[in-house]
Amino acid sequence: MKAYNIKRAALCVALGTCLGIMLPTTAMAQNVSGAVAGRATAGDQITVVNAGTGLTRTVTVGVDGSYRLGQLPVGDYRLQLSRDGQTLGEQVAVSVAVGGTTTVNLASGGGVTNLDALQVVGTRVINRVDVYSTETSFNINRQEISRLPVAQDLSAVALMAPGVVGGNSSFGGLSFAGSSVAENAVFINGLNVTDMYTRRGFSTAPFAFFNEFQVKTGGYSVEFGRSTGGVINAVTRSGSNEFKGGVEVTAEPSAGRSSGGDHFHRDGTPHSYGSRDNNSFLKTNVWGSGPIIKDKLFLFAMYEDRNDRGHNTSSDGSTWFKNKSGNGFWGTKLDWNINDNHSLALLAFSDEGDVTNASYAYAWDDNRLGDWGGDSITETGGKNWSATYTGHFGQNFTARAMVGQNNQRAFTNSSLDQACSPVFTDSTYGTRLSKLQGLRAGCHPTGTAVAERDDTRDVARLDFEWQLGDHLLRFGVDRELMTTDQTTRYPGPTALSYTAYVARPGDEVWDGANAYV
Known part of the structure; x- marks a missing residue:
């Protein structure tokens, strides 16, 4: 009985191991690459060449008639079948998509076939059904x-x-x-x-x-x-052997936008105002790419300047807000094909930006701006980078290592933070002295605490892929260290808050002192 239990346990372990390595997922390291796979004559050589960078990969068809070229950078390739050093058939254009496997089945003469051995005539072979993956995904x-x-x-x-x-x-x-x-x-x-x-x-x-x-x-x-x-x-995007560049300007003037509407209650009192709101947008994008060393080192770089300006009124029409935002994005991608089996990719970009919102007192009926009520400035984004190494060791083993950092910032402050302390009011401020109703206590535009937060994510991961005949074994490890640095304080020179209220004659105000008329 004991021997039987040992055999049954060993069988369960074996089945579990087989099922684990037979899972038909095909991408790793967040699927930043793709693959080409299919069937051909055993012993033949399959070669793919990247049309843009000249990157070349070759694999020998296995004894079972299957082949697979994994961890290919996304892009367009030319596939060629060879036998005993001689090319067979015409080159086939193949598109490799992120996270997917493109299936190309080849006949003994090098022509493209399907699993029923029917010849397919065309210059672009893409199997829209990825039979190597069970995930539900959408690519574009x-x-x-x-x-x-x-x-x-x-x-x-x-x-x-x-x-x-x-x-x-x-x-x-x-x-x-x-x-x-x-x-x-x-x-x-x-x-x-x-x-x-x-x-x-x-x-x-x-x-x-x-x-x-x-x-x-x-x-x-x-x-x-x-x-x-x-x-x-x-x-x-990445660079290639061809020098390319472009400039794109996008303008959305306020004159081309439809106007908002004013809304009123049934008794005629205003609910919200929007007919005088407007907004304009201007974006300028400049990019360039090309080889630093042909077939070896490629660069893609981009800079984009974004400006968004406009104004709007509060729902009661008593405050006028002027807003403007700026975002000088920059990003670059450097690809180094050390050789056909080893490559290094460097990515860096910054999405730092800010939005400034200025408030003014406003008389809707007279369409007249009043006193300035201060600015509110919001800062977002951060600098990000990653370095990724990919190595192909033999025809069946691939390793990938990546390190990187993601930074994000959240900081809202006012131009009056240093000068104005927050002043809050209790219920007596308006109910006991009617002439104070509608007035804002203190000079700070928001009166809220100033919070500054910087988030940092440090990433490191190793991924491995091992082709074992009909089976694909994938394993790896990753680590993310997330750090938040946050401070919160009251605005003003003393970093204190105050409360304003109205006392009746005879009420105790502070430490035994009484209010009087």
Whole structure:
């Protein structure tokens, strides 16, 4: 009986191990690359060449007639079949997408076939059904989305995937298949850029900085930890052997926008004013790419200046707000093909920005500005970087190592912080002295505490992929160290707050002193 139990336990362990290595997931390290796989004649050589950088990878077809070229940078390739040093058939154009496996099956003569041995005639072979993965995902590249009438940001891309909806007005964010808006993760070139404090936002970059997007809504693998909702996986653009550059200017003048409306209650009293609000937007984007060393070292760089200006009134029409924002984004990607088996990629970008909101007293009926009430300045964003090494050791073993850092800042302050202490009021301030009603106590525009927060995420991870015949074994380890540095204080020279109230004659005011008329 004891021997039987030992045999049964050994069988369970063996089955569990086999099932683990037979899982058909095919990407690793946040799926920043793709693969080409299929069937051909055993012993033949399959070679793919990147059309932009000249990167070349070759693999020998296994005895079972299958082959796989993993960890290929996203892009367009030319595939060639060779036998005994002689090329067979014509080159096949293959597109490698982020996180996916493109299937190309080759006949003995080098022609493209399907599993039924029917010849397919064409210059571009893409299997839209990824038979190597069980995850539910949506892929789209920059060229495809440029032809669609959607907003140019990551959230708009994610909303194109089935099951993704926008969050409610209170929390914002995105909901994947009914999950909360705080259960998602966003990656740029494998670097986790999710807001670590609120979990609702993420570090941003101009839409033109990206090359391809993948939205995972379910069934994704274990390396996408720390998320139970969905994943937005974006890959940035890279340089190639061809020098390229461009300038794009986007203008949205206030004259081209529709006007808001004023809303009133049934008795004619105003509910909210909006007819005098306006906003204008100007964006200038400059980018360039090309080889530093042909076939070896490539650079992509971008700078974008964004300016948003406008004004609006408070709902009661008593305050006029002037706002302006600035964001001088910069980003760069450096790719070094050390040789065909080893490569290094460096990414750095900054999404630092600020918004200034100035308030003024305002008389709606006379359309006249009054005294300045101070400025409120909000600072966001931060500098981010990552370094990724990819090595192919033989035909069946691949290793990838990445280190990086994600920084985000949240700081709202006022130009009157140093001069004005916060003054709060109790109920007696307005009820006991009617002439004070509508007046703001103190000179600080908000009267709230000044909070400054800097969040830092340090990332390190190792990923390995080992092809064992028909099976693919993937394993790795990652570590994220998240640090928050936050300070909170009252504005003003003393960092103290005060309360204003109106006392009746005879009331005790402070330490035995009485109020009198």
